[in-house]
Amino acid sequence: MPRLRRAGPRAAIRRPVAAATAMVLGLLTLAYARLHAWETRAREEDRDGGYSTETVIVTALLVILALAVIGIIGRALIDKANSIDL
Template sequence: MMFHLDALAGLARAHVADARRHLRSDAGYTTETIVVTALLATLALAVVGIIVGKVLTKANGIDLGG
């Protein structure tokens, strides 16, 4: 589970680093676009974390009769 969150966090960091490079080179991205993209990525990570937590809670609640 943590691997998935680590991978998503790595992707988010890479996206932010890429956005910063584009911001410095003035490739046409506005600050507003970068901020909105960062917020959407953050919200997506939060949603994935919530879903993973709920799925794991349900999976751990399954009685396997052992």
């Protein structure tokens, strides 16, 4: 009867990495297949799936507002941090 070799420490590291890699590749393949199916169905049903002009404008305004708020808060935080004496 042949003797079985024990796996070394590298094998213990390779197994989880290989499993994680296989899982990520499987999820990417599934996502690609799902997106391809949606695109095919949309083309068959002759839908463009586009946004209206109003939706695009409102979204752009919300993004601009969010960037302005982030800028104001960021500037306030930087000023406050610079005013601290050590």
